[in-house]
Structures are given as C-alpha cells and as structure tokens.
Amino acid sequence: MRALSYFTGADAAWAWTVVLAALGVSIASGVLSVLVVSRKLAAIGQGVSHAAFAGLGLAAVLGVAGSGLGLTLVTGVCCVATAILVSWLGDRRGIGDDTAIGVLLVSSMAIGAVCLHAHTRFGVGRPDDVPSVVPGFESILFGSLVEVGPAERNASLGVALLVALLAWFARRPLLSWAIDDVGARAAGVPTALVRTALLAAIGVVVVVAVRVTGVVLASALLVLPGAIALRVSERLWAVAMLSVGSSAGAALLGLFVSFEFDAPPGASIVLVLASMLGATFVMTPRSAREN
Amino acid sequence: MIAPTDEPALAFENVRFAYPGGREVLRGIDVRVGAGEVLAVIGPNGGGKTTLLKLVLGLESPSAGTVRVLGGEPGDARRSGRIGYVSQLQSSGDGALRRFPVSSRQLVELGIEARRFGFAGIAKETRERAHRALELVGATRLADRCVGSLSGGERQRVLIARAIASEPEILALDEPTVGVDVAGQAAFAELLRTINESLNVTILLVSHDVRAIAAGADVCDRVMCLRETVHFHDAPRGLTPDILAHLFEHELAGVFGGVHMHALDGERADCEDRHDETTGGD
Numbered sequence: 001m002r003a004l005s006y007f008t009g010a011d012a013a014w015a016w017t018v019v020l021a022a023l024g025v026s027i028a029s030g031v032l033s034v035l036v037v038s039r040k041l042a043a044i045g046q047g048v049s050h051a052a053f054a055g056l057g058l059a060a061v062l063g064v065a066g067s068g069l070g071l072t073l074v075t076g077v078c079c080v081a082t083a084i085l086v087s088w089l090g091d092r093r094g095i096g097d098d099t100a101i102g103v104l105l106v107s108s109m110a111i112g113a114v115c116l117h118a119h120t121r122f123g124v125g126r127p128d129d130v131p132s133v134v135p136g137f138e139s140i141l142f143g144s145l146v147e148v149g150p151a152e153r154n155a156s157l158g159v160a161l162l163v164a165l166l167a168w169f170a171r172r173p174l175l176s177w178a179i180d181d182v183g184a185r186a187a188g189v190p191t192a193l194v195r196t197a198l199l200a201a202i203g204v205v206v207v208v209a210v211r212v213t214g215v216v217l218a219s220a221l222l223v224l225p226g227a228i229a230l231r232v233s234e235r236l237w238a239v240a241m242l243s244v245g246s247s248a249g250a251a252l253l254g255l256f257v258s259f260e261f262d263a264p265p266g267a268s269i270v271l272v273l274a275s276m277l278g279a280t281f282v283m284t285p286r287s288a289r290e291n
Numbered sequence: 292m293i294a295p296t297d298e299p300a301l302a303f304e305n306v307r308f309a310y311p312g313g314r315e316v317l318r319g320i321d322v323r324v325g326a327g328e329v330l331a332v333i334g335p336n337g338g339g340k341t342t343l344l345k346l347v348l349g350l351e352s353p354s355a356g357t358v359r360v361l362g363g364e365p366g367d368a369r370r371s372g373r374i375g376y377v378s379q380l381q382s383s384g385d386g387a388l389r390r391f392p393v394s395s396r397q398l399v400e401l402g403i404e405a406r407r408f409g410f411a412g413i414a415k416e417t418r419e420r421a422h423r424a425l426e427l428v429g430a431t432r433l434a435d436r437c438v439g440s441l442s443g444g445e446r447q448r449v450l451i452a453r454a455i456a457s458e459p460e461i462l463a464l465d466e467p468t469v470g471v472d473v474a475g476q477a478a479f480a481e482l483l484r485t486i487n488e489s490l491n492v493t494i495l496l497v498s499h500d501v502r503a504i505a506a507g508a509d510v511c512d513r514v515m516c517l518r519e520t521v522h523f524h525d526a527p528r529g530l531t532p533d534i535l536a537h538l539f540e541h542e543l544a545g546v547f548g549g550v551h552m553h554a555l556d557g558e559r560a561d562c563e564d565r566h567d568e569t570t571g572g573d
C-alpha cells in the first residue's frame with residue numbers, strides 16, 4: 001500500500017500533519033454544515049470560498065503571498081469581509097442573498113485573476129528573478145497536500161476547536177434563528193449578530209479549508225456533510241454527530257485515496273462525500289421528507 | 292374573557308404607518324385592547340394586518356402616533372419575552388422548520404431558551420414548562436415527533452405551545468389557520484379558548500380568512516376589520532355581510548374586475564373540451 005508507506009517512511013511527520021489539518025477542516029465544516037444546509041446558505045459558502053481567490057491575488061501583488069501568515073491574513077480578511085458583505089447586501093431592498101453572492105463571487109474571481117496576472121506577467125509583488133511566489137492555479141483551485149505544513153495544521157485544529165466551542169456556546173440562539181429567523185427576532189434573539197457570526201465563521205473555515213481542498217471545493221465541505229446527515233436522521237444531535245462524522249470520515253478516506261493514487265486531495269474528499277450522499281439515496285428512501 | 296384592569300394590554304393612539312418611500316399602509320388606528328381580551332383582526336391581503344403585528348412586536352415604529360404594549364415600549368415587551376408570537380411562515384409550514392431536525396419538545400424548549408447563550412444544558416424548569424405547554428395544547432403525544440413530519444394542525448398546536456411556554460402576557464398569531472381544514476379550525480377555536488382561560492393571556496389573532504374568524508366567533512371578544520384603517524371594531528355579532536363585502540371589495544375586484552365573464556366562460560368551455568380529449572382514454 002503506497003498510502004501507508006507515507007506514514008512509516010521519512011515523510012511520516014508531514015503525512016500526520018496533513019491528516020490532522022484535514023481532520024480539523026472537516027470537523028469545523030461538519031459543525032457548520034447542518035446550519036448551512038437547513039438555512040439554505042450553500043451558495044454563500046460558494047461566494048465566500050471564491051473570495052479566497054481574490055485574497056490570494058491581492059496577497060500576491062502586495063508581496064506577502066510568500067509567507068503563510070501574510071497569505072492567511074489577506075485571504076482571511078477577504079473571506080470574512082465577503083461573508084459580512086453578503087449578509088449586509090442581502091438585507092438591502094431589491095438585492096437578495098443570491099444576487100449578492102452572484103455579484104461578489106464573480107467580482108472575487110475577477111480581482112484574483114487580474115492580480116495574479118499582474119503578479120506573474122508584470123512582476124508586481126515579486127522579485128524579478130522569481131517567476132511567481134504563489135502556487136499554481138491548479139493547487140489554488142483544487143488543493144495541494146504539498147502546501148500543507150505545521151502552520152496550516154495548527155490553524156485548522158485551532159479553528160475546529162473554536163468553531164465547535166462557539167457553536168455549542170451559542171447553540172440555542174443559533175438553532176432558534178436557523179429554525180425560524182422572523183420568530184427568533186420577535187423572541188428577542190439578536191438575529192443579525194447570530195447570522196453575521198455564522199457567516200464570519202464560514203469565512204474563517206473557508207480560509208483554512210482552501211489550503212487543503214482548494215477554492216472550488218472548499219464550499220463542498222460546508223454543504224455535503226449536512227446534506228448527508230439530514231437525509232439519514234431527523235434527530236437533532238444525531239444529525240449533528242453524523243454531519244461531523246461523515247465529514248471527518250470522508251476527509252480520512254479521501255486523503256487515503258489521495259496518497260494512494262497521488263490524486264488531488266480536495267477532489268478525492270469531495271468525491272467520497274458525494275458517494276456517501278449518493279448512498280443515502282439508495283439505502284434510505286425518504287420520500288416523506290422531500291422538499 | 293376581559294379582566295378589569297387600568298392598563299390596556301395594547302393601546303394604539305392615532306397611529307399612522309408608511310414604509311420608507313411607500314404609500315401609507317395604516318392610518319387613524321385608535322384601538323385599545325384590554326388584558327385577557329381575545330381580538331381577531333381580519334382584512335384583505337395588503338390591508339396592513341402584518342404591519343400592525345410588527346408594530347405590536349416593535350419590529351417597526353409608527354410614522355405618527357404612539358403604540359403602547361403592556362404599558363411600555365413595544366420592543367421592550369418583546370425582548371423581555373412578554374409576547375408569544377407565531378409567524379405566518381411557521382403556520383404555513385414553509386421555511387426551515389420543515390427541513391430542520393427538531394422534535395416538538397426540543398422546539399418548545401428552544402422557544403423558552405432562545406436567547407440563552409452558554410455551555411450548560413436545558414434547565415429543569417424549562418423542561419417542566421415545555422411539558423406543561425405541550426399538555427395544555429393537547430400535544431403531549433407529539434413531543435418526540437420531528438416537527439417536519441407533523442400535519443398542519445399538529446404543527447400549529449406545537450407552535451402555539453412554543454409561543455405560550457414562556458408564559459407571555461400577549462399571544463400574537465399571524466394567519467394561524469393557513470392550511471387547516473374547517474374541522475381543524477373549530478378545534479383551533481377551542482384551543483384558543485382553553486389557552487385564554489387557563490393563562491388569562493391577551494390573544495391577538497390576525498387572519499385574512501373569514502372562515503377562520505367565523506369558526507372562532509364564540510371565542511373572540513372583539514373583531515377588528517382592517518384595511519388601512521379600522522372599518523369595524525366590536526363584538527363579532529355586530530359584523531354584517533355588508534361590512535365584510537366592503538372590506539374585501541378590492542380583493543373581489545381583483546378576481547372578477549376587468550375580466551369579461553363571457554370570455555371567462557368561453558375559456559372554461561375550451562379547457563373542458565381539451566380536458567375531455569386528453570383524458571378520454573381513462
């Protein structure tokens with residue numbers, strides 16, 4: 001088994017770093033996923049994850065893309081700002097969430113593309129003798145294990161812990177809002193705060209997720225675990241556990257595939273999750289709750 | 292059942308309301324609702340009923356005049372949990388409620404502790420309150436069922452249990468009988484009476500469905516007809532077909548106005564012909 005040799009050979013420390021980073025990302029997204037799916041925020045995940053592309057481009061032209069911290073900070077600001085901007089724009093008269101996301105998603109891609117072009121073609125933000133300090137497009141979009149180091153692992157585990165604690169701490173206002181935002185607001189729940197906090201959390205999770213799964217696939221981690229869990233159970237805590245469990249399980253299985261066949265990690269993880277969702281259609285026909 | 296008290300539960304004084312840049316939705320609203328009273332507000336869609344509820348909840352502020360709820364600012368009463376509210380979205384069963392995996396018991400408990408942040412579990416007192424509320428609405432047997440799997444009438448009971456679980460002084464219901472059949476509406480009226488008598492809660496019931504009001508006529512102390520302004524506000528027996536026809540004339544005009552009945556008949560005949568052709572083999 002080629003995958004197992006990574007964990008016994010000279011690369012063992014790195015292989016474990018990758019596993020822990022992926023577990024952290026998958027647990028954090030598994031926690032948020034049920035809320036994302038039941039609140040129909042899947043598209044927001046898309047919008048926010050694509051903002052990471054703009055962040056990467058901006059980091060490149062600012063000359064900070066070479067350092068992990070600089071890159072994380074700039075993409076973090078972009079993702080969280082996009083999350084909050086979606087929340088703010090979506091509340092304006094005449095603009096719904098979907099329009100806000102549509103506008104911000106393409107704007108992010110355009111900003112990222114223009115910045116990266118300026119960076120590679122005209123040398124903005126890089127020394128003249130280096131062709132580029134940012135990873136290639138493919139690893140930006142679909143993830144790359146080579147990019148994952150101890151800093152990414154720590155960020156990922158830290159975010160997982162933070163998201164889990166925050167979600168547990170605010171679970172009652174969060175759930176009240178998720179079930180019925182108008183009713184929750186009427187009951188005195190600070191719904192604007194809850195919604196913005198959740199979107200900001202999505203932004204933070206996406207920032208750490210893009211390093212492992214890439215921009216395009218980061219949002220899949222926010223959607224698929226919740227969708228799987230909601231198809232399997234209708235008990236609240238079972239759904240929460242299933243969401244985290246399927247997310248973490250898929251991360252491990254996906255990484256195994258990635259190591260074994262040298263496949264892109266993000267794509268492998270997402271395909272495992274998609275297969276799990278497919279399996280729920282075959283194994284548990286839930287016609288009663290289709291909507 | 293009206294309890295004698297100095298301070299009315301709700302007091303509207305010469306209230307006007309317009310959304311920013313929009314036409315006036317409400318004007319000349321001068322209404323007092325006594326504590327423990329059951330008031331049904333009926334009117335056509337767009338007549339200002341939901342806006343009236345938003346003013347009571349303090350989610351909107353009047354353009355002119357004052358709204359007092361339980362002797363204070365409307366927002367204060369809502370934030371301190373003195374108003375129980377069932378939104379139209381919940382009643383109709385749309386929205387996340389249908390997708391969300393909560394049991395009836397959890398929904399009611401969440402209603403009580405919606406504003407509570409913290410790591411601790413559900414308080415014992417909350418569990419007891421939730422149990423009492425479910426018992427009062429006759430939904431104990433639904434406690435462990437997923438809310439998304441309940442029928443319209445069952446869901447309505449659970450939602451009302453949630454709204455009354457915090458023992459509010461006012462219960463506001465927006466279109467509570469949407470999707471409930473006539474038998475269900477009679478049962479609903481009975482439920483309102485039970486709640487009103489057991490908890491002495493002021494009930495504000497908003498509906499555009501005249502049948503719902505008719506089913507609850509025995510329970511309502513007063514009916515208020517609302518279309519921009521108050522067209523009628525008295526005991527339900529004073530309500531006449533003329534008042535209702537006047538109230539809903541715009542909706543009726545929307546249905547029949549501008550359409551030539553002959554043309555309509557012709558179209559209907561065409562449809563029936565085509566229907567016969569396509570279903571001829573059945």
